Each structure stands twice: as C-alpha cells, then as structure tokens.
Ligand SMILES: *[C@@H]1O[C@H](CO)[C@@H](O)[C@H](O)[C@H]1NC(C)=O
Ligand SMILES: *[C@@H]1O[C@H](CO)[C@@H](O)[C@H](O)[C@H]1NC(C)=O
Ligand SMILES: *[C@@H]1O[C@H](CO)[C@@H](O)[C@H](O)[C@H]1NC(C)=O
Ligand SMILES: *[C@@H]1O[C@H](CO)[C@@H](O)[C@H](O)[C@H]1NC(C)=O
Ligand SMILES: *[C@@H]1O[C@H](CO)[C@@H](O)[C@H](O)[C@H]1NC(C)=O
Ligand SMILES: *[C@@H]1O[C@H](CO)[C@@H](O)[C@H](O)[C@H]1NC(C)=O
C-alpha cells in the first residue's frame with residue numbers, strides 16, 4: 142500500500158501508537174466482579190488522584206501491578222504501592238487482575254494466581270469489588286456493603302510497601318499480630334522487599350526505628366512528644382507547618398498516622414533503597430519532588446550499606462566502593478546504587494589452600510594496607526608484641542580475613558565477611574589502618590580503589 146496517497150492509513154497508525162503508549166482507563170475507579178484489568182488498562186480514583194495498573198520499573202523487563210499519582214497531578218512516574226512485589230509478570234497483556242472467589246487476584250500468563258488479597262472464604266461472601274480511593278488506598282468491599290458504615294474486607298493501607306501516604310498507618314495490631322511497616326525496594330528496578338525497614342518501636346516507647354534486615358537498628362526518631370507533636374530527634378516535623386502527626390495506642394493496636402494541613406500538598410514518606418527514610422513534596426512549578434528531609438542524614442550511618450567487603454565513603458560521589466582486590470558481586474545492582482550484595486574477591490587467598498593440599502611451596506598471601514578505616518565490629522583481640530606478630534597470626538589462621546594493629550588497642554583479628562566498613566577522610570578522626578588478606582600474588586585491580 143502506498144501510505145503517502147492514503148492519509149487515513151497514517152492517521153490510523155497514529156491512533157494505534159497513541160493507544161499503545163498511553164494507559165487506557167477502564168473509565169472507573171472500580172474493578173467489579175465481571176471486570177478485569179489487563180495490558181495498559183488502569184483504574185483511576187474518583188477525584189483523579191491515583192491510578193492503578195501494570196507498570197515496569199525503569200529498564201526492568203518485569204511488570205507489576207502498581208499505584209501511582211495520576212499524570213495530571215504528578216508528571217513524573219511515582220509508584221506508591223506495588224501488589225505483586227516478589228512475583229512479576231513478563232507479559233502484561235496475557236496477565237489479568239480480577240475478582241475471584243471474593244478476592245482480588247492477579248493471574249499470570251498461564252492463568253496461575255500469583256498474587257491475591259488472600260481472604261479466607263469464610264470472610265468473603267462470594268462477590269466483591271475493588272475500589273481505588275483518592276487517598277491512595279485500594280479497598281476490597283463485599284458487594285452491596287455500605288462504604289460509609291462498614292469496614293473494607295481488605296485494604297492496601299494494611300499492606301504498605303515502601304511509601305507512607307497521608308492517612309495510612311505505621312504500627313502494629315496486637316490482636317492480629319499484624320505489623321504495618323515500610324520496606325525499601327531492593328533497587329530502583331526491583332520492588333521486592335529490600336533490607337531496610339521503618340517500624341514502630343515494638344516496646345511501645347512510640348518512636349520510629351529503622352532496621353537493617355529487620356534485626357539491626359541503626360536509626361531512631363527519638364521519643365514522641367504528644368504536646369509539641371514532634372520526635373526528639375526529628376525536630377523538622379513540626380506542628381502547624383505541613384504535617385499533623387498523631388499517635389494512637391490502645392489495648393489492640395498502636396500506630397502513627399499523619400495528615401497534611403493543606404489538602405493540595407502532595408507529600409509522601411519513602412523508605413529508600415539508600416537505607417534512608419525520605420520525606421518528599423511535589424513542586425508543581427518545577428515538576429519535581431523536593432526532598433524535605435532524610436534520616437539518617439549521613440549515608441554511611443546506614444548499617445552495612447555497601448555489603449560485605451564494600452566500603453562506605455561520605456565524600457566520594459558513589460557512596461560505596463569495593464576494597465582493593467574486590468569487585469562488585471553484581472555490577473548491575475551496583476550501577477543502580479543497590480550495594481547490599483557487596484563485593485567478592487578477584488583472586489582467592491592461596492596460602493591455606495596449598496597448605497591443605499600439601500603443596501611444597503607456599504607463597505604467603507599478600508595483605509593490602511587500607512588507611513583511615515572505621516573498623517568492622519566482629520574483631521577478636523590477640524595479645525602480641527608488635528604488628529608483624531599480629532600479621533603472622535592472621536596469615537597462619539586460615540579463617541582470618543584482616544587484621545589491624547594499634548599501640549593502644551593492640552592486635553585485632555577479623556574473620557569471615559567484613560561488614561559495615563567505612564572509609565574516613567584523612568582530616569577526620571584518624572581511623573585505623575586495616576590489612577586485608579588477598580591472594581598470594583597482587584591481583585589484577587579492576588575495581589575502584591577504596592584507598593583513593
Ligand atoms: C536504561 O537503559 C538505557 C540504555 O541502556 C540507559 O541509557 C538508561 O540510563 C537506563 N535507564 C535507567 C533508569 O537505568
Ligand atoms: C505462572 O506462575 C506459575 C507459578 O509461579 C509458574 O510456574 C509459571 O511458569 C508462570 N507462567 C509464566 C508464563 O510465567
Ligand atoms: C450508608 O450509610 C449511611 C449512614 O448510615 C447512610 O446515610 C447511607 O444512606 C447509606 N448508603 C446506602 C447506599 O445505603
Ligand atoms: C500473636 O502472637 C502471640 C505471641 O507470639 C501469639 O501467642 C498469638 O497466638 C498470636 N495471635 C495471632 C492471632 O496470630
Ligand atoms: C525491647 O525490650 C526488650 C526487653 O527490654 C529488649 O531486649 C529489646 O532489645 C527491645 N527492643 C527494641 C527494639 O528496643
Ligand atoms: C537477613 O536475615 C535473614 C533471617 O534472619 C537471613 O537468613 C539473611 O541471610 C539475612 N540477610 C543478610 C543480607 O544478611
């Protein structure tokens with residue numbers, strides 16, 4: 142066909158392109174029992190604030206059911222909630238989100254359920270509908286129930302991802318043992334739960350805590366002062382400014398929630414992949430998110446941000462470097478600034494291996510000197526005369542990965558993975574010189590030198 146002589150053909154192509162590019166709404170805020178959402182279809186909350194449908198994070202080839210601010214309000218794609226965080230699909234056109242047995246269920250390409258609201262059949266009366274509210278809450282209600290009088294069967298506000306929106310809660314329910322916590326994404330292209338969480342102090346001292354891998358606490362908001370409505374270590378969040386925080390605690394539950402004084406303010410808290418909690422406000426004039434504050438302030442205060450054998454550096458542009466003789470375990474993740482997988486050796490230590498195989502000649506392993514380091518914690522103190530004795534104890538102890546010697550603290554031996562290393566500036570507190578065991582010959586150095 143001669144396309145030039147047929148303007149209608151070109152017009153059709155244009156329409157087709159528009160069709161493929163933009164998200165097609167179901168023209169509704171609701172997925173009813175006889176409706177389904179697939180491909181580029183979306184639902185939009187009644188006031189046009191939030192939209193829900195399939196999205197693809199960055200250059201990932203995976204698709205997820207997510208919720209974002211409508212593009213009329215926030216022109217940058219900003220995902221606030223993800224349903225199938227750990228179970229993506231690759232073809233959104235043959236995957237479908239629909240009501241099934243009273244639950245909202247995502248079926249993948251082979252029609253296998255891969256995510257569900259998981260309500261027991263006893264709590265659902267058979268038919269239900271999912272409604273996206275202007276607050277950013279996706280609620281599931283029994284058909285015919287009165288929205289202003291009955292509790293929803295399920296709501297996304299009870300299953301937060303990495304974003305805390307006004308009106309949602311962070312806390313726990315002691316009756317159901319349900320915890321409402323924020324969990325970072327693994328990386329900007331993988332919404333699966335990462336290592337960093339924001340939780341309400343389970344001991345009830347009403348402070349926020351940030352944890353590494355749900356075990357190691359590295360930041361606290363400080364106690365809540367109900368009169369001045371601030372946290373002792375977060376004075377930025379003041380009453381009568383932007384947010385109104387409230388703390389609710391009773392026999393059944395304890396939680397924090399907040400609202401914004403000006404309902405036109407578009408604001409959110411995010412547990413970022415950097416391990417920092419961020420508070421962002423949308424600036425319509427410049428079409429960007431303004432970082433109001435983040436905590437902990439210093440990137441290197443995030444526990445073990447750089448993973449094993451990685452070193453955190455407050456002054457360089459990349460927060461993390463691998464130690465000399467090590468390289469990122471996952472180049473792809475490190476390029477996305479997701480460092481937690483850490484670094485692996487370029488050359489393996491030989492000394493202990495040849496000893497085990499009884500080889501005659503054993504070239505001693507080389508130790509790389511790295512100055513101005515803040516040391517890892519898992520040290521063992523050894524009483525020795527001098528630094529060379531300290532080094533030979535490490536060399537001959539096959540589990541020893543590094544040592545340090547200081548005339549006041551003496552000899553410290555480190556075994557296994559070295560976690561939470563930090564490179565200090567030369568002008569700072571001096572830090573300590575750390576000696577890392579490498580192979581028996583100097584390795585090819587490919588990675589960024591943490592020494593620089
Ligand atoms: C996606 O890939 C392109 C080309 O490889 C690259 O230029 C771009 O920076 C990548 N985007 C992100 C968000 O990583
Ligand atoms: C759908 O999910 C099931 C269960 O996880 C999996 O075995 C199957 O391979 C998936 N189908 C496709 C086409 O990915
Ligand atoms: C829902 O309940 C409210 C308060 O009781 C009532 O005013 C309203 O009419 C009810 N709506 C429907 C659709 O029944
Ligand atoms: C909640 O946790 C407590 C203690 O771990 C346990 O005794 C109780 O049975 C749990 N309740 C529910 C509803 O799971
Ligand atoms: C909570 O209290 C218990 C007992 O006092 C203590 O062992 C635990 O470390 C506390 N947890 C936190 C997160 O402070
Ligand atoms: C996180 O904790 C889990 C369970 O405690 C453990 O199996 C896992 O190895 C930990 N992850 C890291 C990166 O340390």
Ligand SMILES: *[C@@H]1O[C@H](CO)[C@@H](O)[C@H](O)[C@H]1NC(C)=O
Pocket residue numbers: 316391392393
């Ligand atoms: C606690 O839960 C019980 C049962 O779910 C309910 O009857 C009671 O009113 C609740 N108490 C408070 C203070 O919410």
Ligand SMILES: *[C@@H]1O[C@H](CO)[C@@H](O)[C@H](O)[C@H]1NC(C)=O
Pocket residue numbers: 516517518520521545550553
């Ligand atoms: C070794 O660990 C102990 C106890 O964790 C600590 O007090 C000491 O300062 C550490 N020594 C060095 C050199 O880091």
